[in-house]
Amino acid sequence: MKPHIIIDNLQYNNWSPKIFEQLVKGQVSAVHATIAYHEDFQETILNIIQWNRFFQTHHDKILRGSSHHDVIKAQKSKKCAIFFGFQNPSPIEDHIGLVEVWHQLGVRFMQLSYNNQSLLATGCYEQNDPGITRMGKEVIREMNRVGMVVDMSHSAEKSTLHAIEISSRPIVISHANPAQWHEARRNKSNTVLKALAESNGMIGFSLYPHHLKNQSQCSLESFCSMIAQTAEIMGVHSIGLGSDLCQDQPNSVVEWMRNGTWTRTLDFGEGSPDNPGFPDMPSWFQDNRDFLNIHKGLRDVGFSEQDVNLIMGENWLRFYEQSFSPQNQNNL
Amino acid sequence: MKPHIIIDNLQYNNWSPKIFEQLVKGQVSAVHATIAYHEDFQETILNIIQWNRFFQTHHDKILRGSSHHDVIKAQKSKKCAIFFGFQNPSPIEDHIGLVEVWHQLGVRFMQLSYNNQSLLATGCYEQNDPGITRMGKEVIREMNRVGMVVDMSHSAEKSTLHAIEISSRPIVISHANPAQWHEARRNKSNTVLKALAESNGMIGFSLYPHHLKNQSQCSLESFCSMIAQTAEIMGVHSIGLGSDLCQDQPNSVVEWMRNGTWTRTLDFGEGSPDNPGFPDMPSWFQDNRDFLNIHKGLRDVGFSEQDVNLIMGENWLRFYEQSFSPQNQNNL
Numbered sequence: 066m067k068p069h070i071i072i073d074n075l076q077y078n079n080w081s082p083k084i085f086e087q088l089v090k091g092q093v094s095a096v097h098a099t100i101a102y103h104e105d106f107q108e109t110i111l112n113i114i115q116w117n118r119f120f121q122t123h124h125d126k127i128l129r130g131s132s133h134h135d136v137i138k139a140q141k142s143k144k145c146a147i148f149f150g151f152q153n154p155s156p157i158e159d160h161i162g163l164v165e166v167w168h169q170l171g172v173r174f175m176q177l178s179y180n181n182q183s184l185l186a187t188g189c190y191e192q193n194d195p196g197i198t199r200m201g202k203e204v205i206r207e208m209n210r211v212g213m214v215v216d217m218s219h220s221a222e223k224s225t226l227h228a229i230e231i232s233s234r235p236i237v238i239s240h241a242n243p244a245q246w247h248e249a250r251r252n253k254s255n256t257v258l259k260a261l262a263e264s265n266g267m268i269g270f271s272l273y274p275h276h277l278k279n280q281s282q283c284s285l286e287s288f289c290s291m292i293a294q295t296a297e298i299m300g301v302h303s304i305g306l307g308s309d310l311c312q313d314q315p316n317s318v319v320e321w322m323r324n325g326t327w328t329r330t331l332d333f334g335e336g337s338p339d340n341p342g343f344p345d346m347p348s349w350f351q352d353n354r355d356f357l358n359i360h361k362g363l364r365d366v367g368f369s370e371q372d373v374n375l376i377m378g379e380n381w382l383r384f385y386e387q388s389f390s391p392q393n394q395n396n397l
Numbered sequence: 398m399k400p401h402i403i404i405d406n407l408q409y410n411n412w413s414p415k416i417f418e419q420l421v422k423g424q425v426s427a428v429h430a431t432i433a434y435h436e437d438f439q440e441t442i443l444n445i446i447q448w449n450r451f452f453q454t455h456h457d458k459i460l461r462g463s464s465h466h467d468v469i470k471a472q473k474s475k476k477c478a479i480f481f482g483f484q485n486p487s488p489i490e491d492h493i494g495l496v497e498v499w500h501q502l503g504v505r506f507m508q509l510s511y512n513n514q515s516l517l518a519t520g521c522y523e524q525n526d527p528g529i530t531r532m533g534k535e536v537i538r539e540m541n542r543v544g545m546v547v548d549m550s551h552s553a554e555k556s557t558l559h560a561i562e563i564s565s566r567p568i569v570i571s572h573a574n575p576a577q578w579h580e581a582r583r584n585k586s587n588t589v590l591k592a593l594a595e596s597n598g599m600i601g602f603s604l605y606p607h608h609l610k611n612q613s614q615c616s617l618e619s620f621c622s623m624i625a626q627t628a629e630i631m632g633v634h635s636i637g638l639g640s641d642l643c644q645d646q647p648n649s650v651v652e653w654m655r656n657g658t659w660t661r662t663l664d665f666g667e668g669s670p671d672n673p674g675f676p677d678m679p680s681w682f683q684d685n686r687d688f689l690n691i692h693k694g695l696r697d698v699g700f701s702e703q704d705v706n707l708i709m710g711e712n713w714l715r716f717y718e719q720s721f722s723p724q725n726q727n728n729l
Contacts, residue, residue: 106439106442107438107439110438110495110498111494113498114492114494114495114497114498117494117497117498118494160446162443162446162449162450163442163446165446165449166442166445166446166449166502169501169502169503170498170501170502171501
């Protein structure tokens with residue numbers, strides 16, 4: 066047996082022909098790819114140009130993802146649809162009009178903050194969390210209007226609950242796990258998970274070792290049992306995958322992800338001075354060819370074939386269908 | 398009788414609810430609107446944001462034009478489809494990758510030069526015209542690939558002939574008239590008109606008084622007779638309208654169009670020290686409600702109803718259908 070459709074709702078690889086080939090071999094029909102961490106508007110345009118080049122050069126393996134139709138198109142043609150997202154609102158700088166411009170350029174997810182306070186919301190590494198800012202409320206409304214999904218993966222708890230409340234459309238935590246399973250600043254409380262599910266939002270389970278119990282040694286069974294426990298809390302329709310795969314990235318990239326341009330002292334984020342680099346991925350999830358392991362793991366902890374299909378991709382497909390179009394076509 | 402469809406392939410108005418209302422009243426189904434003269438990339442993004450706001454606020458009168466389907470959609474819903482164009486390649490700065498980014502944002506026409514030498518081609522006010530530059534050849538190829546039309550309205554003759562030769566897809570002179578009728582630096586030789594027609598390109602006849610015989614006093618009959626003479630040279634399938642309407646613009650705008658940021662001394666372009674501002678439009682073409690005058694004028698000089706329909710909009714509609722999609726969908 067294999068899943069009906071595989072969608073991974075977060076990757077940040079050092080993209081290459083090798084990885085595009087692995088997406089095809091792994092039958093991954095869609096990936097939400099981060100295209101900005103700390104980049105400003107113009108720097109992110111350069112990333113778009115690089116992706117345009119990828120789409121042109123590797124058109125036999127990948128295609129631009131704009132709507133859920135592209136996922137189906139990709140699946141039928143044995144390709145992978147790439148959907149863009151930001152882990153930080155830096156590409157909109159301080160201009161709300163840039164939300165729609167980015168949507169026009171294919172961006173479908175934006176985190177309101179990345180670890181730190183942003184103009185919009187508080188990050189999960191801040192000491193105090195005042196909630197969504199004035200501009201944040203306006204930007205959520207604008208994202209709702211144009212069809213860009215609010216992502217609170219790296220945000221603080223109060224801001225996250227606040228965003229769920231303010232947003233008129235379901236939001237996501239694209240890549241994180243329950244703190245109940247593995248206590249980590251980036252993992253989420255049951256309060257957040259419940260509020261997310263009640264608002265028809267979704268979580269993508271992360272395979273980034275700092276988010277896993279026993280880190281790189283986390284067993285497939287432990288990971289899949291965690292998913293089963295989360296399904297008890299959130300229901301089986303609110304969960305999917307968001308692997309946070311950062312394949313082939315040099316350690317300079319994780320340093321940049323953590324430090325961007327905001328500090329002159331080294332911040333280790335989820336790492337530490339004696340463990341500063343990218344951690345090793347679990348043996349059972351090394352790259353995009355390993356989703357079948359998770360499929361089997363989910364069956365082994367007792368999920369029905371139907372529920373496994375939901376988790377492996379059908380939930381995200383439904384979510385994409387509901388989320389990427391403008392809210393009211395007549396007002397656009 | 399009225400035309401089947403009206404398309405004006407160049408306007409640069411001081412856009413307002415009043416003008417959008419006139420487009421609807423005049424039953425203009427599509428306009429190619431200039432959104433950049435000398436703006437760089439980021440400045441042009443601000444113009445896109447302003448247009449996004451227009452599309453949102455005035456959705457009952459205008460809609461975003463991306464393909465010829467939008468013209469039909471606009472006509473059926475009694476709206477006007479707005480297609481974007483640049484009169485200068487300044488918004489791509491020196492980065493060929495920005496051609497595709499602008500196409501994604503809806504830009505469908507780009508002049509390779511505006512009066513002066515650009516990185517791509519020579520303008521019609523330069524003394525010497527070496528033809529299309531190295532980068533110009535690459536950018537034409539890229540425009541051909543993504544579906545952005547080369548516009549040589551303000552370019553010099555040798556560069557124009559060179560562009561026609563290099564481009565693998567038909568190009569346009571969106572707004573100009575034959576020099577044979579009215580000698581002006583911006584009007585075009587029969588050599589250019591013939592080469593344009595032989596390559597399936599199109600010209601849009603300008604109503605900007607500096608391009609008209611007797612300027613603001615030009616008669617409707619003289620204008621329509623000129624169209625009849627041009628049809629003899631180019632054939633009736635290569636001609637349409639490109640009014641160059643600059644409605645409600647203050648004179649500071651024509652000064653900026655001519656001087657941009659490239660000179661510290663005042664350049665009067667087609668004007669002169671004692672006539673520096675926008676000239677008055679002909680009495681029979683004041684705004685978008687006056688296209689029916691031209692329709693009647695064309696009938697009066699002997700065009701068949703069928704040919705008038707071609708000139709008023711059907712030729713542009715066919716050209717749009719052939720020009721705005723990527724050249725080879727499989728390679729994108």
